[in-house]
Amino acid sequence: MSSQGTSAQAKSAVHFGAGNIGRGFVGLLLHEAGYDLVFADVAAPLIDALQATPSYTVHEVGEGGRDHVVDRYAAVNSATDEAELVERIARADIVTTAVGPNILKFVAPVIARGIAARPEGAPRLAVLACENAINATDLLEAEVRAAARAAGLADEDVDAKALFANTAVDRIVPAQAPGGGLDVRVEPYFEWAIERGPFGGDVPEIPGVTWVDSLGPYIERKLFTVNTGHASAAYFGRAAGKEKIAEAIADPEIRAKVEAVLAETKALLVAKYGFAPDEQEGYIRKILGRFANAELPDTVDRVGRAPVRKLSRHERFVGPAAELAERGLAADALLEAMGAALRFDAADDDEAQRLQAMLAGDGADAAVAEELTGLGPGHPLHGAVVGLVSRARARESSAGTTR
Numbered sequence: 254m255s256s257q258g259t260s261a262q263a264k265s266a267v268h269f270g271a272g273n274i275g276r277g278f279v280g281l282l283l284h285e286a287g288y289d290l291v292f293a294d295v296a297a298p299l300i301d302a303l304q305a306t307p308s309y310t311v312h313e314v315g316e317g318g319r320d321h322v323v324d325r326y327a328a329v330n331s332a333t334d335e336a337e338l339v340e341r342i343a344r345a346d347i348v349t350t351a352v353g354p355n356i357l358k359f360v361a362p363v364i365a366r367g368i369a370a371r372p373e374g375a376p377r378l379a380v381l382a383c384e385n386a387i388n389a390t391d392l393l394e395a396e397v398r399a400a401a402r403a404a405g406l407a408d409e410d411v412d413a414k415a416l417f418a419n420t421a422v423d424r425i426v427p428a429q430a431p432g433g434g435l436d437v438r439v440e441p442y443f444e445w446a447i448e449r450g451p452f453g454g455d456v457p458e459i460p461g462v463t464w465v466d467s468l469g470p471y472i473e474r475k476l477f478t479v480n481t482g483h484a485s486a487a488y489f490g491r492a493a494g495k496e497k498i499a500e501a502i503a504d505p506e507i508r509a510k511v512e513a514v515l516a517e518t519k520a521l522l523v524a525k526y527g528f529a530p531d532e533q534e535g536y537i538r539k540i541l542g543r544f545a546n547a548e549l550p551d552t553v554d555r556v557g558r559a560p561v562r563k564l565s566r567h568e569r570f571v572g573p574a575a576e577l578a579e580r581g582l583a584a585d586a587l588l589e590a591m592g593a594a595l596r597f598d599a600a601d602d603d604e605a606q607r608l609q610a611m612l613a614g615d616g617a618d619a620a621v622a623e624e625l626t627g628l629g630p631g632h633p634l635h636g637a638v639v640g641l642v643s644r645a646r647a648r649e650s651s652a653g654t655t656r
């Protein structure tokens with residue numbers, strides 16, 4: 254039994270981002286662990302709906318799925334009710350986020366104020382960023398510490414009042430049907446790995462969590478298998494005119510390309526972390542089965558969202574491709590998937606539009622390639638990436654002349 258948190262009272266959790274993974278996974282597990290849950294979000298209609306609705310249901314769809322009811326939560330508009338949020342964080346046991354890695358800097362200041370407002374001697378607040386990014390909590394911690402310093406709180410005070418733990422979250426939660434209310438459709442599978450070290454041997458009880466000594470292998474295996482494969486299916490699928498991920502992966506040509514990508518990331522993960530090849534193969538097969546779940550209405554547009562983030566230096570494509578090239582191993586299939594990513598032009602995706610504007614702009618191919626991928630002329634993959642940009646531009650300009 255853990256003594257983390259205020260043991261005399263109910264445990265409480267503040268979760269930033271009441272979206273798909275917030276309601277459909279992190280919020281659900283915290284609720285089921287017995288936490289009094291507070292959702293914080295900037296989307297006023299979502300917060301209003303949560304405040305007006307005593308419960309919602311998480312529907313697991315696909316084999317073995319069942320329903321879970323989440324209730325007894327509160328909801329705070331983090332754009333307008335900062336004082337209430339600070340007070341909630343000051344009394345909480347745990348703060349989690351699922352807002353997107355680029356949003357962490359915006360939630361950090363209020364977390365810092367909440368930490369500063371914690372009573373002397375209160376148990377440390379556990380802060381966990383549940384985002385798809387390597388060591389997202391480290392990013393959040395740096396922002397929280399900067400905001401705390403700016404508010405006059407020394408690093409030692411932050412250390413006395415809070416702890417920061419990296420985490421890897423895995424559950425496919427598609428965009429929900431408009432007008433469907435607060436209920437969330439999710440896949441039955443999930444994995445939530447959290448590093449144990451920062452808790453100093455006093456981990457909270459959260460059924461379903463896997464506590465690990467070293468998160469690096471977990472997060473890279475997750476990001477470079479689930480997310481690399483998922484994004485590849487999305488970009489190849491969209492280029493082939495598919496709307497759903499399940500449709501994309503059912504296409505033998507697309508599946509073969511995705512499998513080729515995952516064979517490359519497997520080679521890296523086996524070489525880097527010593528994962529047993531058979532075990533990694535089993536992990537890949539399981540994940541391909543998850544993508545094929547036809548009951549999950551996941552779209553290529555959601556999974557391909559934010560292509561500039563996904564093509565950045567330490568993300569799901571360039572991260573493994575660069576390391577493979579540095580080890581003298583092949584990254585051809587990953588490069589082909591990156592080429593497909595350059596075609597992603599979803600009209601309602603800001604980053605897709607920014608990507609297309611970069612490709613259509615005046616910058617030299619090498620400069621655009623470096624801006625997108627962070628790979629400069631000294632890197633063994635640089636020439637290949639410049640070639641991708643160059644071909645994407647040639648394709649666009651020939652499509653433009655024939656339009």
Ligand SMILES: NC(=O)c1ccc[n+]([C@@H]2O[C@H](COP(=O)([O-])OP(=O)(O)OC[C@H]3O[C@@H](n4cnc5c(N)ncnc54)[C@H](O)[C@@H]3O)[C@@H](O)[C@H]2O)c1
Pocket residue numbers: 269270271272273274275293294295296299331351352353354356359360383384385422423424425426427
């Ligand atoms: N959906 C999935 O399958 C899945 C699985 C694992 C991890 N993730 C990760 O979880 C994060 C969220 O993904 P999602 O699919 O739930 O996205 P989402 O868009 O459904 O939810 C994000 C929520 O964050 C809110 N938000 C934005 N800015 C905010 C701010 N400044 N303060 C508070 N709330 C803010 C949005 O209003 C939205 O409700 C991402 O990092 C994603 O990579 C998603």
Ligand SMILES: O=P(O)(O)OC[C@@H](O)[C@@H](O)[C@H](O)[C@H](O)CO
Pocket residue numbers: 385422423424425426479480483484555556557558559
């Ligand atoms: O959330 P993103 O944009 O980083 O990636 C899109 C999907 O691949 C992702 O949300 C998966 O569904 C999820 O990571 C599965 O655990």
